[in-house]
Amino acid sequence: MTEPSVRAAPGNDLPPPRVRLAALDTLWFQVAGTVCNLACNHCFISCSPTNRTHEMMSLAEVEGYLVEAVELGVKEYYFTGGEPFLNPAMEAILEATLAVGPANVLTNGLLLDSERCARLRALQDASEYSLDLRVSLDGFDAASNDPIRGEGSFERVLNGVRNLLAAGLNPVLTVTEVHGVSGTEAGKAKFFDLLRGLGADKPRLKVLPVFQIGSEAERGGAYESWQKLRAGEVADDGWEHLQCSSCRMVTDRGVWVCPILVNEPEGKMGETLSDTLGSYPLEHPACWTCHVYGVSCKT
Amino acid sequence: MANRIPEDAVEKARRAAERQKLTRHRGLATWGEKLVPLERFRKAVDEAGTALNPEERADARQEYRRPNSEGPAPEAEGPYRRIAVFGGVYNNHCALAALLEEAHRRDAEAVYCLGDLGGFGPHPEKVRPLLEQGAVKTLQGNYEESLASGREDCNCGYTDPRDNHFATLSYRYTEAHCSPEFKAWMGTLPRQRRVRVGSRELLLVHGSPRRINEFLFFSSAPAAYFETLLDQHRCDGLLCTHTGLHWHRRLPSGRDAVNVGVIGRPANDGDPRVWFSILEESRNGIDVELVPLAYDHQGLAEEMRREELPEEFVETILSGWWTTCLEVLPPRERAASKY
Numbered sequence: 001m002t003e004p005s006v007r008a009a010p011g012n013d014l015p016p017p018r019v020r021l022a023a024l025d026t027l028w029f030q031v032a033g034t035v036c037n038l039a040c041n042h043c044f045i046s047c048s049p050t051n052r053t054h055e056m057m058s059l060a061e062v063e064g065y066l067v068e069a070v071e072l073g074v075k076e077y078y079f080t081g082g083e084p085f086l087n088p089a090m091e092a093i094l095e096a097t098l099a100v101g102p103a104n105v106l107t108n109g110l111l112l113d114s115e116r117c118a119r120l121r122a123l124q125d126a127s128e129y130s131l132d133l134r135v136s137l138d139g140f141d142a143a144s145n146d147p148i149r150g151e152g153s154f155e156r157v158l159n160g161v162r163n164l165l166a167a168g169l170n171p172v173l174t175v176t177e178v179h180g181v182s183g184t185e186a187g188k189a190k191f192f193d194l195l196r197g198l199g200a201d202k203p204r205l206k207v208l209p210v211f212q213i214g215s216e217a218e219r220g221g222a223y224e225s226w227q228k229l230r231a232g233e234v235a236d237d238g239w240e241h242l243q244c245s246s247c248r249m250v251t252d253r254g255v256w257v258c259p260i261l262v263n264e265p266e267g268k269m270g271e272t273l274s275d276t277l278g279s280y281p282l283e284h285p286a287c288w289t290c291h292v293y294g295v296s297c298k299t
Numbered sequence: 300m301a302n303r304i305p306e307d308a309v310e311k312a313r314r315a316a317e318r319q320k321l322t323r324h325r326g327l328a329t330w331g332e333k334l335v336p337l338e339r340f341r342k343a344v345d346e347a348g349t350a351l352n353p354e355e356r357a358d359a360r361q362e363y364r365r366p367n368s369e370g371p372a373p374e375a376e377g378p379y380r381r382i383a384v385f386g387g388v389y390n391n392h393c394a395l396a397a398l399l400e401e402a403h404r405r406d407a408e409a410v411y412c413l414g415d416l417g418g419f420g421p422h423p424e425k426v427r428p429l430l431e432q433g434a435v436k437t438l439q440g441n442y443e444e445s446l447a448s449g450r451e452d453c454n455c456g457y458t459d460p461r462d463n464h465f466a467t468l469s470y471r472y473t474e475a476h477c478s479p480e481f482k483a484w485m486g487t488l489p490r491q492r493r494v495r496v497g498s499r500e501l502l503l504v505h506g507s508p509r510r511i512n513e514f515l516f517f518s519s520a521p522a523a524y525f526e527t528l529l530d531q532h533r534c535d536g537l538l539c540t541h542t543g544l545h546w547h548r549r550l551p552s553g554r555d556a557v558n559v560g561v562i563g564r565p566a567n568d569g570d571p572r573v574w575f576s577i578l579e580e581s582r583n584g585i586d587v588e589l590v591p592l593a594y595d596h597q598g599l600a601e602e603m604r605r606e607e608l609p610e611e612f613v614e615t616i617l618s619g620w621w622t623t624c625l626e627v628l629p630p631r632e633r634a635a636s637k638y
Contacts, residue, residue, distance in 0.1 A: 023509060024363075025524075034329070039320040051324040053340060071360055073527020075520060101521035102629065130518040130629040151317075170630060185460055202625070202633060205459075253344050263329045265343035274356035275349045277363050 014230035016287075018279040019239040023246055025075040026298060027065070027273070028259050030251035031057050031093060032081025038108055038150045042138070042178050042210055044286075045263050047082045053263055054251040056082075059089040063096055065250050068273045070100050078104045078298070080259060085111040091119060098127035104299055106174070109135040109160030110153070117167035124169065133171040134206065134299060135161055138178050140190050148178055158198060165199045172204040172299055183207045209293045229282045229291055242287075243296050248276050259297045260286045364530045372533045376436075377495035378580075379408040385575035386413035386440070386505070386540025389563025390420030390473060392429055393602075394573050397594035398562050399433040405577060411494065413540040414440025414505040416485070417473035418466075419563055420599065420616075421606040427481055439488035440505040440541065441512040446474060447486030465623040468609055497580025499535040499555075506541040508532050515539050515558060517546035518631035525556040536585065538576070543567070543621075544632060545574040547587045557587055562594075564612075565619040567636050571596045572619075 033054035036047035045053075069077075077097050084090050084105050097103045112135075124131035135157060139145030142154035149157075164171050173191055181187040188205060195203035239245050249256040254271050257280045261267025264284060269276035282291070289295060328340035351359060366372075383402035388395055402410050412435045417423050430437060445452065452470055490511060492503040507513035508528060525548065529537060536555040544567065545560030560566065560574030572591040579586045600616045611622040620637040628636065 034324075041320075046324070046329045048321055048324055050322050051329065052337060053324070053328040053330075068360075070523040072363060073524045075524040100523060102519045124631070128518065129521060130631040132630045168634070170634065188460065202636070202638065204626070204633075253341070254348060264331055265340065265347040268344055268347040270348040271350050272356055274359040275351050277359050278349075 016281040016283040017229055017231045017239070018281050019242055019244050020279040021245060021248075021277055022240055024069075024072050024248060024273065024277070026078060026243070026247035027069050027074045027076075028078045028080060028247060028249040028297075029057060029062060029065070029093075030054050030081060030249060030256075030259075030262055031062065031079045031090065032084045032087045033057070033252060034263075035082040035086055036108070037083050037086060037110055038153060040138075040149045042148055042176060044210070044260065051082075054082075054253060056087045057089075057093075057250075057252050059092050059096065061252065062089075062093050062250075065273065066096060066100055072273060072277075074101065076102045076104065076298075078106065078259075080106040083108050083111065085116070091116075091123065094120070094123050094131065095126075098123060098129055098131060102129040102132070104132040104134065106134045106136070107160075108149070108153070109137075109157040109171075112160030112163050114163045114166065117163040117169060120164075121167040121169055131169075132299060133164060133169060134174045135164070135171045136174045136176075137191075138176055138182075140194060144179055161195070161200075162198050170200060170202055170204060172206050174206045174208060176208045176210050178210060183209075206299055208297075209289065209295060228285055229287055239282075241294055242282075242290050243298065244280055244282075244287075244290075247298075248273060258290075260284075260290070364527055366533045367531050372500070373493055375493040375495040375500050377409070378498075379494070379496050381405070381407050381577065381579040382409045382411060382494065382496055383407035383575060383577055384411045384413065384503070384538055384557075384559040385562045386559055387415045387543060387561025387563040388412065388426055389415065389418045389561065390423045390426060391563040391573070391594075391599060392420075392422065392425035393596070393599045394562040394592065394594040395426060395429045395433075397592055398575055399429065399435075401575075401590070401592060402433070407577065409494070410435045411492070411503060411538075412437040413503060413538065413559060414438045414488070414511075415442045415541065415561070415563070416440070417442045417446060417477065418469045419608075419612055421602045421608060423473050423477045424481060427484075436492065437488055438492060438503060438505055439485065439490050439511070442470075442473070443485035443488055444511055445470070446477060446482045459626040462624045462626050465609060465611065469612070472606075472608065493534065496578050496585055499580070499585045500533075501536040501538055501578070502529075502532050502534040503538045505539065507539060508537070512541065514542050514627055515556075516542050516544060516629050516632055517548065517558070519629040520548075520556070522548060522550050522556075525550055526552055526554070529554050529556075538578075542627070545576070545589050547576075547589060553584065555585060555587055557589075560589060562592060564615055564621070567621040567632075568619055569637065570619040571617060 033056045034047045034051040039048035094103055137157050138148040145154040175182045177183045191205050192203045244258045249259045254268050255276045256262050256267045257269050327334040328337045330340050416426050494501050505511050538557050538559050540559050543561045546558050548556045559576040562573040565571050566574050572593050577588040596616050600613045603613050615622050
């Protein structure tokens with residue numbers, strides 16, 4: 001008897017493909033939960049001052065996962081939220097992380113006063129691994145940024161970037177393509193100029209597509225039903241461009257497949273990293289965005 | 300005009316919407332695009348996913364670190380007492396000639412090249428006879444993979460338009476100046492070799508054992524990562540190149556991870572010399588020496604100008620500072636660079 005071929009079944013009845021974890025290279029921490037001091041219109045997990053879908057993580061919780069991560073040979077660590085620097089343990093968490101590997105923090109830049117930037121510089125200097133900071137901005141000026149990120153945020157972000165640069169830390173400016181022009185050559189050139197104007201002699205930039213989930217679904221429209229992946233569309237070993245083949249995301253409530261799906265209970269894979277070393281079905285429409293646009297949340 | 304909405308009403312509505320955005324989650328969780336009671340989301344989360352017991356977790360971790368292949372490890376070349384290893388020739392035949400002399404002077408029993416023969420410098424065809432003359436055992440790098448398979452770029456994956464511009468110029472020059480025979484030969488090169496130095500078995504790769512174009516920098520590739528990789532590949536040391544920056548990390552287990560450096564361009568340190576590695580058996584296992592190499596860099600620069608290669612590349616050869624393709628550097632390595 002021959003096995004029935006999944007390719008033979010009609011389109012929408014096909015099961016979702018499963019992505020195997022090729023290697024656990026990147027470990028994310030939802031270190032500030034979904035708590036943020038901004039409530040950006042395009043936030044794909046709708047973070048805000050009152051969003052407690054995920055709570056902040058303690059130093060002890062993070063350390064437990066770091067022990068397991070070292071045993072599994074994790075290559076790099078990323079911290080996000082919400083706003084990571086709202087977490088009072090954040091600097092201690094970075095110190096613990098930088099003892100075992102490189103750390104990346106995704107911040108909105110609002111809490112980067114010059115004292116904190118000096119402490120971050122000291123943390124970096126004390127480690128043999130890199131500390132990288134990514135600061136989010138969504139426009140070249142207040143008129144294009146603030147309607148997305150909140151009133152007065154443009155000037156406050158710029159101030160944070162200035163403080164980082166003054167401390168000798170060179171952040172990556174992270175821009176989503178909320179405004180179509182941001183990802184064009186001309187758009188990138190404008191952001192590079194903006195950074196140079198703030199004192200960056202080696203400006204760094206990352207442009208991200210928007211995910212049509214969370215607040216962004218209300219702002220820009222949700223997914224259409226056809227935006228789904230089906231088994232057989234790509235060879236089983238053809239998923240290595242997807243970050244879920246090499247990452248996991250830790251929150252206060254367990255381990256998720258990736259940073260995008262933390263507001264979906266189906267995105268949760270287990271309690272410890274060891275529970276999550278198997279494969280994951282690409283069921284969610286956001287998986288379609290990752291596949292089609294080759295998205296990686298990494299720097 | 301009838302039914303005109305007063306401007307202050309618009310402003311009031313905008314402020315109300317803003318307030319709602321900040322407070323709407325009180326007692327509620329975001330479940331996809333819906334708001335649901337916090338307890339409902341948490342209950343669903345508590346029931347989701349796999350929860351292994353402690354023994355199963357230990358087994359899962361052990362299974363993850365298990366060697367990638369069953370049976371005995373592939374046969375290793377050697378054993379040698381001393382080898383010279385380098386990567387990234389980037390058409391720099393002047394440095395390659397100097398390297399071969401230096402390896403001979405240091406009594407290396409074998410010489411290995413970890414790939415990336417082309418790009419950046421002049422006259423790619425001058426490299427091949429030198430490799431043959433020095434009996435250099437060569438691996439395939441991403442450059443060779445691209446040239447042999449007819450790719451349109453070097454597969455370094457730059458996103459900065461300026462980096463891409465120079466990477467493209469460099470690739471097109473090499474592609475146009477390589478014979479079809481040379482390209483076909485590149486396609487026959489192995490992607491990995493196992494080499495024994497004394498009692499240590501080393502895995503030689505271009506980028507990493509996983510990907511030919513993976514960048515392994517000192518500040519972004521931690522000890523734990525290499526320990527797992529060496530377990531999975533059953534070896535005592537890993538030798539790689541690809542990044543252009545040399546380093547050596549002695550791991551807690553006593554094993555070694557080495558980026559052997561490149562001889563095609565300087566190491567972004569303001570010194571025109573280039574770097575390679577000598578590995579030698581010792582009483583405690585293995586000694587790793589990272590070696591700076593002086594060569595006729597002025598002569599190379601003149602040749603590059605005659606070939607009308609970008610002045611930015613010539614500047615790097617003369618000054619020791621990289622002028623392009625800097626975006627891939629982690630923050631620590633980028634901070635140490637001039638540009």
